[in-house]
Amino acid sequence: MTITQRTPVSAWSRWPIWTIHAAWLWSAIYAVLGVFWALGGTGFPFGAGDVNAEGQGTLLAEATAPVTGAVMAALGAAGVVVGWAMSKRAERPRAVLLLFGWGMAVLLVLVLPEIRALTVVLFPLVFLMLDKMDWPMVNFLVLMAGGFLWAGATLAYQRASRSACAHCGRRAEGGRGRAEAWLLRRGRTLTYVAAAAPWGYALVRLAWVLDLPLGVPPEFLRQLESANGGAGAKGMELVLVGMCAAGSVLTVGLVRRWGEVWPGWVPGLAGRPVPVAFPVASAGLAAVGVTAVGLSWARGLPEFVANGLTVEIEGHRMGPIFGLPIPSFLVWGVSLGLSALAYYYRRAGHCVHCRTAPTESTME
Incomplete structure (x- = not known):
């Protein structure tokens, strides 16, 4: 009898799978939070609720819970649908799924955090910014984490949906684009x-x-x-x-x-x-x-x-x-x-x- 030894598979090596599910779950959580804040729930992290926003960016300085919460709920719900479609390797509408996925990644990682994005770069010195590490700041870091998840999920779907390896992007015949x-x-x-x-x-x-x-x-x-x-x-x-x-x-x-x-x-x-x-x-x-x-x-x-x-x-x-x-x-x-x-x-x-x-x- 021949015994086949299997190489252990690390969690990281399975990123094309779990990033899609994680992006789906992240979107669901923020959809619920959006509804909660739109209905008057506490802890809204933008606008007047962001007391340390001065010098960090002005994009969300005037945000209000009813409007912003509703937008978050809509984007979160759409993310759930798109994430489900990506997990099923849906062939159509491929362009729409890719546009939404990359759009979410850019929005969450590059646009919304503004100056706060430097926190990611200066993470080894985060102890110098503990006085700024309030709930709004943590929320922006979670938003950026969601953006990275969407980037990974969209990249995996983009590769797999064109019959390429989700890990390296190469096709079976070899070579790259x-x-x-x-x-x-x-x-x-x-x-x-x-x-x-x-x-x-x-x-x-x-x-x-x-x-x-x-x-x-x-x-x-x-x-x-x-x-x-x-x-x-x-x-x-x-x-x-x-x-x-x-x-x-x-x-x-x-x-x-x-x-x-x-x-x-x-x-x-x-x-x-x-x-x-x-x-x-x-x-x-x-x-x-x-x-x-x-x-x-x-x-x-x-x-x-x-x-x-x-x-x-x-x-x-x-x-x-x-x-x-x-x-x-x-x-x-x-x-x-x-x-x-x-x-x-x-x-x-x-x-x-x-x-x-x-x-x-x-x-x-």
């Missing part, structure tokens, strides 16, 4: 763009540290220092500059050998392969936070352009360079996300689920 091949060809260029983009923000902040009123009047810098204890304001600006510089350097690792094999100065890991998931997840989360902030800032861009590339803030007239961080963050976030995806495709080997490998036409 045009988008993946394009990323592999342009990955290096995108990476260098992502490494350069944060300096559009960092150089402005560094100038302020050096008391150079770049894009702002001198009075603004004096007001900023007096409101933040002088040295404290400059210290925070230096931290922001340092984070941009560190992000720029680490981004280059996506196309360098030390981004694939741990360098000699890393104790205990030198010479070992860098797990693909580590740089992909790190760069991906950073891209999410940066893009969300850029989109939040970009809502003021039309007014900024209409006023001749100037804007008045607290009585101070800001110049054109003041708006440089807006396109800087948008370019940074998008190019970083694409660079991380190109890195993943470049290092992906045989898929243990479908047993296929990339073809030569998709490699650099």
Whole structure:
């Protein structure tokens, strides 16, 4: 008698299945919460219920429970239907299901969180933000988690519904689509763009540290220092500059050998392969936070352009360079996300689920 040994299947390896069910359940929960809040239930986390919203974004600042709750209930109910259809691998209406799934992912991850999305990027320093970790803040994190679930569910459905492996996206005959091949060809260029983009923000902040009123009047810098204890304001600006510089350097690792094999100065890991998931997840989360902030800032861009590339803030007239961080963050976030995806495709080997490998036409 032949005994067949089965390879243990981890929960993570089953993500194409459980993300769809989790997105379905998440939508059902928020549909119920939407009805509860629309009918006057307590704990509404937006609008007047978000007491720490100042400086975090204005998109939901005027939200009211009856209207917003009803919208949440409708989207949640639609999510239940779409999630059920995805779980059944419904062939039609495929375009509608994909549009809803990706739309929910973008809405929940990149649009609604606004400045709060940086919490995901700065999660290792979350202890510095405990005073802001109230129910509305936790709710935004749950919303973002739901967005990630919808992204995973929609990606799995998109692949499976075109007869490709839900895990790697390859078809049985091998190879990838045009988008993946394009990323592999342009990955290096995108990476260098992502490494350069944060300096559009960092150089402005560094100038302020050096008391150079770049894009702002001198009075603004004096007001900023007096409101933040002088040295404290400059210290925070230096931290922001340092984070941009560190992000720029680490981004280059996506196309360098030390981004694939741990360098000699890393104790205990030198010479070992860098797990693909580590740089992909790190760069991906950073891209999410940066893009969300850029989109939040970009809502003021039309007014900024209409006023001749100037804007008045607290009585101070800001110049054109003041708006440089807006396109800087948008370019940074998008190019970083694409660079991380190109890195993943470049290092992906045989898929243990479908047993296929990339073809030569998709490699650099």
